Amino acid sequence: MKTLRRLLLLLFVVALLLAAWLMLRSGSAPVSRQASRIDAATLKDPALIAKGEYLALVGDCVACHTAQGGARFAGGRVTATPFGDIPAPNLTPDAKTGLGDWSFEDFWQALHSGKGRHGELLYPAFSYTSYTKVSQDDALAIYAYLQSLPPVQQATGPLGLKFPYNVRSSLNAWRALYFKEGVYQPDSTKSAAWNRGAYLVQGLGHCNECHITRDALGGMRSDQSLSGGQIPVQNWYAPDLSTQANGGLEGWSEQDIVNLLKTGQSNKGTAFGPMADVVARSTQHMDEDDLRAIATYLQSLPARAPAPAPELPFDTKSLVNQGTKVYAQQCAGCHGKDGKGIAGVYPPLDGNSSVNEPTGINAIRVVLLGGFPPVTAGNSRPYSMPPFAQSLSDNEVASVVSYIRQAWSNKAAPLRADDVSKYRHTPVD
Amino acid sequence: MDTNAKLSQARSTALRCLFHIAMVALLLALSTVHAAEDQAASAVPDTIQQRVASCAACHGAHGEGSPQSGFFPRLAGKPEGYLARQLKDFQDGLRKYGPMEYTVRHLSPQYMQEIATYFAQQQVPYSRSPVPRISAETLQRGESLALKGDAARQIPACVSCHGTQLTGVQPNIPGLVGLPYDYLSSQLGSWRTKTRATVAPDCMALVANRLSDSDISAVSAWLASHELPSDLHAQPAGSITPPLPCGVLGATGDGA
Numbered sequence: 001m002k003t004l005r006r007l008l009l010l011l012f013v014v015a016l017l018l019a020a021w022l023m024l025r026s027g028s029a030p031v032s033r034q035a036s037r038i039d040a041a042t043l044k045d046p047a048l049i050a051k052g053e054y055l056a057l058v059g060d061c062v063a064c065h066t067a068q069g070g071a072r073f074a075g076g077r078v079t080a081t082p083f084g085d086i087p088a089p090n091l092t093p094d095a096k097t098g099l100g101d102w103s104f105e106d107f108w109q110a111l112h113s114g115k116g117r118h119g120e121l122l123y124p125a126f127s128y129t130s131y132t133k134v135s136q137d138d139a140l141a142i143y144a145y146l147q148s149l150p151p152v153q154q155a156t157g158p159l160g161l162k163f164p165y166n167v168r169s170s171l172n173a174w175r176a177l178y179f180k181e182g183v184y185q186p187d188s189t190k191s192a193a194w195n196r197g198a199y200l201v202q203g204l205g206h207c208n209e210c211h212i213t214r215d216a217l218g219g220m221r222s223d224q225s226l227s228g229g230q231i232p233v234q235n236w237y238a239p240d241l242s243t244q245a246n247g248g249l250e251g252w253s254e255q256d257i258v259n260l261l262k263t264g265q266s267n268k269g270t271a272f273g274p275m276a277d278v279v280a281r282s283t284q285h286m287d288e289d290d291l292r293a294i295a296t297y298l299q300s301l302p303a304r305a306p307a308p309a310p311e312l313p314f315d316t317k318s319l320v321n322q323g324t325k326v327y328a329q330q331c332a333g334c335h336g337k338d339g340k341g342i343a344g345v346y347p348p349l350d351g352n353s354s355v356n357e358p359t360g361i362n363a364i365r366v367v368l369l370g371g372f373p374p375v376t377a378g379n380s381r382p383y384s385m386p387p388f389a390q391s392l393s394d395n396e397v398a399s400v401v402s403y404i405r406q407a408w409s410n411k412a413a414p415l416r417a418d419d420v421s422k423y424r425h426t427p428v429d
Numbered sequence: 430m431d432t433n434a435k436l437s438q439a440r441s442t443a444l445r446c447l448f449h450i451a452m453v454a455l456l457l458a459l460s461t462v463h464a465a466e467d468q469a470a471s472a473v474p475d476t477i478q479q480r481v482a483s484c485a486a487c488h489g490a491h492g493e494g495s496p497q498s499g500f501f502p503r504l505a506g507k508p509e510g511y512l513a514r515q516l517k518d519f520q521d522g523l524r525k526y527g528p529m530e531y532t533v534r535h536l537s538p539q540y541m542q543e544i545a546t547y548f549a550q551q552q553v554p555y556s557r558s559p560v561p562r563i564s565a566e567t568l569q570r571g572e573s574l575a576l577k578g579d580a581a582r583q584i585p586a587c588v589s590c591h592g593t594q595l596t597g598v599q600p601n602i603p604g605l606v607g608l609p610y611d612y613l614s615s616q617l618g619s620w621r622t623k624t625r626a627t628v629a630p631d632c633m634a635l636v637a638n639r640l641s642d643s644d645i646s647a648v649s650a651w652l653a654s655h656e657l658p659s660d661l662h663a664q665p666a667g668s669i670t671p672p673l674p675c676g677v678l679g680a681t682g683d684g685a
Binding site: 345387391425 | 481527
């Protein structure tokens with residue numbers, strides 16, 4: 001009797017857990033390609049595929065969905081996050097390892113709602129927080145393009161997330177806090193160009209995924225959109241894209257913005273680090289009209305209240321004096337004593353948003369790494385900058401960066417040698 | 430007004446006049462200096478040498494490398510196909526070295542080719558680098574590996590690919606003489622740890638993995654101390670038949 005009662009109790013508990021699991025799991029069956037409302041002939045439309053190819057460039061899908069030296073769109077690049085490593089899946093139409101069995105409905109559910117084929121919640125390393133704004137027509141074009149690619153069999157590596165982040169249902173809470181599903185709604189009080197720019201910046205371009213400060217849970221506050229932030233793990237600073245002075249796009253003309261996105265260079269600054277990737281793979285291929293639309297939208301972003309002047313935590317006079325000397329010896333030859341650079345060749349440092357960004361990471365890393373601006377059709381043989389990692393000490397780098405951040409019209413906080421040593425390693429991916 | 434006063438007035442007028450002339454001259458002089466500076470600044474040489482300042486910081490303006498430390502390899506005079514291949518291998522992550530991978534990540538194939546050609550054309554005298562003290566026996570082993578190989582362990586001689594004088598073969602095989610011991614031994618090691626690889630079939634990876642640790646020291650020491658031939662240019666293209674299939678020489682498959 002006792003045993004039977006125990007068994008029944010066990011059964012009850014198991015049934016309860018099963019019911020709870022069934023209720024909680026957000027599963028749903030995939031839509032088969034045959035049952036899709038999109039027929040196979042539609043997907044073969046060359047105009048639709050061409051449109052999708054362009055939009056996939058705008059979205060820079062290839063950046064995450066291609067491993068270093070790997071087949072395009074076949075996945076494999078790992079995005080490192082503070083919560084663990086997330087490999088990007090294979091987007092080619094391979095039935096086993098890619099999107100070969102995915103219907104448009106499945107694809108739309110991923111892009112728009114951040115859910116996988118079986119309704120599983122996707123990790124927001126896949127930027128559906130932005131892609132949810134993409135229209136269904138555009139999503140269809142991208143889907144048609146991806147389905148037109150040669151299939152590549154390449155399985156996606158395992159997620160490298162630790163508990164509790166490896167429990168997908170924990171994303172329910174994250175989504176409640178940070179994810180608002182919905183296609184971009186045009187603002188009828190604004191111009192068509194402005195709306196196109198906003199659509200591209202907020203949606204496919206997913207600019208806000210980097211150009212914002214994320215909180216401890218990796219979430220983004222909507223009132224801080226595009227106000228700049230340190231990219232987690234990669235540790236570059238994606239500057240404020242508003243018309244903010246000292247670190248934002250104050251003084252950038254529409255043409256400056258278009259030039260940077262088109263060629264990687266402008267009179268106000270040069271793309272480097274992760275933004276060089278974006279220009280090389282994505283924005284240089286965008287239509288002039290779309291680039292102008294983006295500029296129109298960015299130039300409408302109001303400057304935020306200026307941050308209070310940083311309190312100097314230490315006596316910076318001797319540091320800046322030393323930096324003045326290093327600058328004269330190592331930097332002035334190209335960037336000029338006046339920090340104005342040489343138009344079309346070497347970027348200005350005076351008023352440069354990456355010099356003035358709050359953390360100083362960008363200036364430190366550029367001094368350490370040097371390197372080439374992105375190679376683009378508009379700048380196919382760029383002039384490069386020497387790295388100084390091998391020749392300047394932490395203290396010398398701190399001094400010259402502190403000098404640059406306070407020289408001319410710049411008003412950013414000085415840095416210490418400790419700040420430099422943190423960024424001595426090279427960020428490759 | 431007396432004569433003295435008149436004289437003194439005339440003198441002060443003259444002085445003022447001279448002062449003005451001096452000032453104008455000074456300003457003119459300064460402005461020409463400034464203009465000259467501006468001109469110098471705006472006239473950035475439109476040369477590949479100027480464009481590759483990023484490479485020159487470590488490898489030297491003419492690709493001379495750092496022969497004393499052996500850390501930054503010489504690029505000057507290496508075959509251009511070989512140099513272009515290395516850039517591509519860094520780009521694809523086959524060769525692992527953060528600063529190089531970062532530097533070349535956006536370069537187009539055309540630009541990498543242009544950079545490779547520039548360094549391949551540089552003529553820089555070779556300089557000798559320090560070689561660790563090593564026994565005569567080990568040096569002999571090194572010489573034997575370089576010139577004859579070790580048939581028992583399927584190790585081809587260095588000369589069978591890298592040229593009879595070990596000065597390389599156009600356009601894809603680098604020379605081995607005149608390179609520092611530290612550089613040579615670390616490259617052989619990195620083939621074994623897979624931080625240096627190239628397109629399959631990766632023949633050099635096979636060879637490096639057949640070498641023992643002491644073989645690596647021996648052959649690196651012999652190569653680094655070997656007397657330099659009078660002509661250090663790479664042999665002409667097609668002048669060797671490699672004993673192994675090599676992806677860098679156009680072979681396909683996995684080489685197994």
